[in-house]
Amino acid sequence: MPFYQRLGDVPRKRHVQFRDNGTLLTEEVMGLEGFSGNESILYHLISPCRVEKLGDFEPIERKEWVPDEHRPLHLKTWDVDSGGDALSGRQLLMWNDDVEISLCRPTETMDGFFRNGEGDEVIFVHEGSGTIESIFGELPYTPGDYVVVPRGTTYRFAPDDGEQRYVVFESPGLIEIPRRYRNEYGQLLEHAPYYHRDIHPPTELDTHRERGEFHVKVRVRGGYQTYVLDYHPFDVVGWDGYVYPWTFSIHDFEPITGRIHMPPPSHQTFQGRNFVICSFCPRKLDFDPQAIPIPYHHSNLNSEEMIYYVDGNFASRKAIEIGSVTLHPSGIPHGPAPGLAEKSIGMTETHELAVMCDTFHPLRLTKLAQKLDDGKYWHSWFEDPAPVGTADEDPAGVTSHF
Numbered sequence: 001m002p003f004y005q006r007l008g009d010v011p012r013k014r015h016v017q018f019r020d021n022g023t024l025l026t027e028e029v030m031g032l033e034g035f036s037g038n039e040s041i042l043y044h045l046i047s048p049c050r051v052e053k054l055g056d057f058e059p060i061e062r063k064e065w066v067p068d069e070h071r072p073l074h075l076k077t078w079d080v081d082s083g084g085d086a087l088s089g090r091q092l093l094m095w096n097d098d099v100e101i102s103l104c105r106p107t108e109t110m111d112g113f114f115r116n117g118e119g120d121e122v123i124f125v126h127e128g129s130g131t132i133e134s135i136f137g138e139l140p141y142t143p144g145d146y147v148v149v150p151r152g153t154t155y156r157f158a159p160d161d162g163e164q165r166y167v168v169f170e171s172p173g174l175i176e177i178p179r180r181y182r183n184e185y186g187q188l189l190e191h192a193p194y195y196h197r198d199i200h201p202p203t204e205l206d207t208h209r210e211r212g213e214f215h216v217k218v219r220v221r222g223g224y225q226t227y228v229l230d231y232h233p234f235d236v237v238g239w240d241g242y243v244y245p246w247t248f249s250i251h252d253f254e255p256i257t258g259r260i261h262m263p264p265p266s267h268q269t270f271q272g273r274n275f276v277i278c279s280f281c282p283r284k285l286d287f288d289p290q291a292i293p294i295p296y297h298h299s300n301l302n303s304e305e306m307i308y309y310v311d312g313n314f315a316s317r318k319a320i321e322i323g324s325v326t327l328h329p330s331g332i333p334h335g336p337a338p339g340l341a342e343k344s345i346g347m348t349e350t351h352e353l354a355v356m357c358d359t360f361h362p363l364r365l366t367k368l369a370q371k372l373d374d375g376k377y378w379h380s381w382f383e384d385p386a387p388v389g390t391a392d393e394d395p396a397g398v399t400s401h402f
């Protein structure tokens with residue numbers, strides 16, 4: 001999606017004969033929005049339609065939790081159960097018709113392949129490194145990466161040894177670079193907080209010429225359909241176009257700061273259908289002598305604000321810790337903890353790292369959210385102001401957005 005890429009061998013022109021050892025290759029146009037959106041053209045050794053057997057269809061079942069009260073939530077996710085692989089290990093936390101947000105701490109390697117047939121994905125890698133293996137080639141990932149996987153991409157995670165911890169966003173709509181960051185030709189503008197050099201497409205194309213039995217699980221129509229193939233799905237000898245998986249590191253997001261407080265859209269990283277994903281990164285704080293370097297209280301009347309805390313010292317905000325998720329639901333105001341506005345004055349920088357997802361329609365919660373809920377965050381604005389902090393406390397306290 002970000003810009004034109006090409007990997008492996010492709011013919012001189014599209015839609016002409018292209019052979020491998022004399023055998024005509026199968027050309028596949030993988031495109032968005034009919035034939036009007038971005039597309040890539042892939043050249044397969046074998047037809048991607050060739051299916052030996054139909055496996056099971058597993059419907060997606062969500063266990064919803066409807067809290068008894070409407071209130072802000074604090075979910076402690078750090079100790080959420082680990083297990084499964086990068087697909088089966090996804091544990092849905094909250095969702096609506098536009099986006100699903102899951103936690104994932106996989107301990108196993110995928111023995112099959114996955115394709116999201118009806119949604120784009122952004123996988124934020126909190127811990128762990130490895131490689132996404134895909135029909136578009138190999139895509140290395142490290143902590144702090146957003147892995148952007150467009151619908152239709154057959155892939156699997158090949159994690160390195162060690163802990164893996166992800167936050168997964170899946171959307172039936174497109175997940176894109178914000179339109180206002182791009183000019184009419186698609187190039188990222190000078191005011192954008194990242195540039196094309198920060199976007200990493202697949203590095204190598206490893207064409208598999210392998211017969212056998214391969215299971216590809218495809219998310220379609222509210223469930224997962226497994227297809228059994230008699231050849232390896234990574235049989236692409238070359239591709240080009242605008243559709244492919246890519247990574248962008250949160251550490252390459254260039255924060256935008258101002259003399260007085262900058263609003264949340266300055267942190268926007270991706271746009272989705274009725275939601276945004278933002279990155280709160282270490283940065284200098286507002287520098288006017290009269291500035292209050294943390295946000296004003298605000299009523300997010302028609303959006304829900306979910307924040308995942310990645311790193312930093314959150315001592316200024318009681319109980320918030322790495323892996324915490326706060327959800328400020330629509331319809332009621334929220335803001336910094338008591339006393340924090342006063343305490344923040346004169347502070348010059350923040351070291352917090354957080355990922356936020358704001359949705360324009362209410363989020364529904366799962367039983368997992370109920371299990372992780374601390375049950376008392378809503379009362380934190382009623383409590384005594386935080387004591388004057390020590391020098392090593394992070395002055396902004398839990399992102400400069402609340």
Ligand SMILES: [Fe+2]
Binds near residue numbers: 298300305328402
């Ligand atoms: Fe907020």
